[in-house]
Amino acid sequence: MGKGEIHLLKTAHVSEKSVKEVEEAINEIEPDVVAVELDLPRYKSLKGEETEISVKDILKGNVFIFLFQMLLSYLQNRIGADLGVEPGAEMKKAIELAEEKDIEVALIDRDIRITMKRLWHQMTLREKLKMISSLVLGALGFGKQKEIDIDEITEDDTIEMLVSEFEKFSPNAAKVLIDERDAYLASNLLKEAKKEKKVLGVIGAGHGEGVKNYLQNYEEIPPLKQLTQIPKSRKYLKAIGILIPLSIIGLFGYLVFAGKPLSVILTALGYWFLINGSLAAIATLLARGHPLSIATAFSFAWLTSLSPFLAAGWFAGMAEAYVRKPTSQDFNLLKDAEKLSELMNNNLFKVILVAAAANVGSIIGTFIGAYILLKFAGIDVETLIPF
Structure with a gap:
């Protein structure tokens, strides 16, 4: 792997505490590369760049995938608003600090469009109906309202419990959203480290354990081509x-x-x-x-x-x-x-x-x-x- 170093910082995407931890980690580690859990579309969105759209292209594709993605984004935004934190604020802070200190920024996550297409393909009809109904009910404010202790979200035991519950709810969705992206994130972190650079990986807490395992057992990482292949209709x-x-x-x-x-x-x-x-x-x-x-x-x-x-x-x-x-x-x-x-x-x-x-x-x-x-x-x- 060369002489590179990889430091992982596990964050919550709607946590003020995580924003401060990002700043502390960059100042303390002084990395050569800040690798963030973002792809190019989400990076541009965080930077405030407008995205060109084609309604015809969206309607030609699977509108359910787009609707699903928008509902997920809305629920994350609403949680962030309830907590007084902009979703992805810690990623934005990492990018801003890296640019201020002239540190290289690496985007290490899989393109969200590929993730959503693979997600839709892998999920069973039952899982799709269950997931969409849960998202719709959540968007409308129905369901159990639970007090969120955001400081506990980055704790290993809490994350393990949340991931376990998600896997029970939708095993195929968990595979695409968590397992596959763990491998993808780890692969890109290793690629940066092979350049003999000190890398700080800023990733969501839900990926912490999976990415760590892949870094320790990198021979188990599937080829990136396999993880980015858009599945054909059955x-x-x-x-x-x-x-x-x-x-x-x-x-x-x-x-x-x-x-x-x-x-x-x-x-x-x-x-x-x-x-x-x-x-x-x-x-x-x-x-x-x-x-x-x-x-x-x-x-x-x-x-x-x-x-x-x-x-x-x-x-x-x-x-x-x-x-x-x-x-x-x-x-x-x-x-x-x-x-x-x-x-x-x-x-x-x-x-x-x-x-x-x-x-x-x-x-x-x-x-x-x-x-x-x-x-x-x-x-x-x-x-x-x-x-």
Whole structure:
């Protein structure tokens, strides 16, 4: 590993105490490199640099991942506001002091976009629903309110307990958010130390033990390429995404070739249109979408359900974006939101929420609509269920 040194400072991201500890550690250790648990996007955010956004690109991707990330950020901001500390203040302090003392700054965390994509891919449907529902309830202020002793957050026993609880709550999420990043952080710390430099690693307390273990057993660190690979969609999910629309189209075809009266076929089509459209529109309404977005969701849901390449949320989201016109400023304000009102009144968040809601409504409508079509086709649905 060369003659380099690695010193770890475990911090809490919403702790005034951690800010002071950063200053003390830099002054005492006098490192050649201050390595912070940040990636480039979060570094730019802390520095106050505006991030360019493309609403089209966001809507083309998985809007649930973006929504998930924004809810996580909001809850962290709210905790910080309750404690009177800006989230990431200790990282910001580390960067400022390093720049003042002309010390090299190293960004050692994995790109947040890769982490979120890997997280979404690894989590089971049950874990996703559980996590999102917990985040939504937390954002709305529901759930158990517990007094936080921030000074205990960096204690090893406390952290071990918190990590253990998180692993029980969502094992796959814990693997991506904690274990994989432990390895990634340790790998980058070793890379800096190999330059024969004295490195101060400023990392969240939740990563302390894991990073330490990897530093001591560096041969167990997976290749960075493996940790940064964006997973491809599972083949069976792609197959399901194609088979469902084809099955629906096949049911309509069956009604035609089975010689069903035109009135029956048109009635079935009407049910399909109304069920899909109504549920997508209701979901958009509940997301506080603009009337134009509600009408768009209602009009396009029936069609998008018949195509694996279209989504009702894309159309509804684009309609909402046309009305709200979100900007880069909305994105930056969204990342700093501390109150529910700030979240719900943010134009970009409204667009994402509307897109996600319309998709959920359309998905539910597709299954209900399929059930109705089977009834019209004279197929006993109960016989298709093996239990």
